[in-house]
Amino acid sequence: METITTGHKIFAIIFVILFVVGMIWAYWSDFKKRKEDFKGTWVSFAIIIGVLIVFLMIRYVFKQLSA
Numbered sequence: 001m002e003t004i005t006t007g008h009k010i011f012a013i014i015f016v017i018l019f020v021v022g023m024i025w026a027y028w029s030d031f032k033k034r035k036e037d038f039k040g041t042w043v044s045f046a047i048i049i050g051v052l053i054v055f056l057m058i059r060y061v062f063k064q065l066s067a
Helices: 006-033 041-066
Strands: none
Touching: none
């Protein structure tokens, strides 16, 4: 496998930033049009964030145990 260059990293960072901005823009434009369809979406968002936090905590614990 090739090594990851600085250009690859810059491209990835720019891509992620633009993708997240695009998703937020799309969400807000749809939210303004159809508010009743988006009731309770904060719960889904909170669950996703919670799962990510738990995953990172487990990963950190196992990394500390193996060191």
